[in-house]
Amino acid sequence: NAGVTQTPKFRVLKTGQSMTLLCAQDMNHEYMYWYRQDPGMGLRLIHYSVGEGTTAKGEVPDGYNVSRLKKQNFLLGLESAAPSQTSVYFCASSLRTANTGELFFGEGSRLTVL
Amino acid sequence: GQQVMQIPQYQHVQEGEDFTTYCNSSTTLSNIQWYKQRPGGHPVFLIQLVKSGEVKKQKRLTFQFGEAKKNSSLHITATQTTDVGTYFCAGPQDPIFGNEKLTFGTGTRLTIIP
Numbered sequence: 384n385a386g387v388t389q390t391p392k393f394r395v396l397k398t399g400q401s402m403t404l405l406c407a408q409d410m411n412h413e414y415m416y417w418y419r420q421d422p423g424m425g426l427r428l429i430h431y432s433v434g435e436g437t438t439a440k441g442e443v444p445d446g447y448n449v450s451r452l453k454k455q456n457f458l459l460g461l462e463s464a465a466p467s468q469t470s471v472y473f474c475a476s477s478l479r480t481a482n483t484g485e486l487f488f489g490e491g492s493r494l495t496v497l
Numbered sequence: 498g499q500q501v502m503q504i505p506q507y508q509h510v511q512e513g514e515d516f517t518t519y520c521n522s523s524t525t526l527s528n529i530q531w532y533k534q535r536p537g538g539h540p541v542f543l544i545q546l547v548k549s550g551e552v553k554k555q556k557r558l559t560f561q562f563g564e565a566k567k568n569s570s571l572h573i574t575a576t577q578t579t580d581v582g583t584y585f586c587a588g589p590q591d592p593i594f595g596n597e598k599l600t601f602g603t604g605t606r607l608t609i610i611p
Contacts, residue, residue: 418601423506425585426540426601441598442590473539485530485542486599 385409389474389489396464396496404459404492406474414477415457416441416486417449419470426473432457464496501588503602511610516573518605520586527589529562529569530599535582543571578609 387408396402406415413434418426428441430449438449446468448460457476461468471493475486500523510516520529528547532540544553546562546569553560559572573580583604590598 423603425603426587428590428598428600431598442600475540485545486532486540488539488541490539 387474387476387487387489389472389492391492392490393493394495396461396494398465398496400464401460401462402464402494403461404472404474404494406457406459406476406489408455408457408474408476408487410476410478410487411454412476412478412487413454414479414484415451416475416477417447417457417459418473418475419443420473420491421470429459429472461494464494466496468494469496470494501586501600501602503584503586503605505605506603507606507608509608509610510576512578513575516576516580516607518571518584518586518607520569520571520602522567522588525566527566529566530587531560531569531571532585532587532601533582534585534604538582540585573607576607576609578611581607581609583607 390405416431417429420426427443429447430441430444432438432451435454450458471491473491474489477484477486502521504519530545531543533543534540544560549566550564551562557574561570583606585604586602587599590600
């Protein structure tokens, strides 16, 4: 099993460009999450999904959109990238809720916005 | 909203010395999870504590959950170079609804001096 796979792993964007990060999991998990990690700030939740076709806002959702059209995939979109969105993005999934189950993380996607 | 603070932010220890990181929540937690992130890697689940006053051990690692379920600690005995990394605690953001959102602490970065 591959677990949680994120693509791309690295990307450089210019301000105003758009892009999509793809997260795929092969563990049949219901719950999926997108976090961003910045130095000294830990992991902050952007959006999450409790099942196919559902999404919800996390702690820092502004400037991002998500979609969960298939259970195994969770897409994170940036419509108009800003330098403040330079970060490392982690996708995670869990079998049940984050309250009762461990999170499995992907390897991360490093995004730089110039 | 809920805040989860960790101290210290950084810790440098001589190999063989002990290490402790502390996690404090502004609200009572239904459970707390601990993760380890190696440099350049992704967070990996270590353990989950649920009961008030709970203590769990994994080889040289000892995890404690406070009696009031608002704080937790991770203690490593006789550190080794393999312990290098950042240690995060994480708790459910909204204990009332048994939610899907974990709030991560700011992390403690451990470096080992050989």
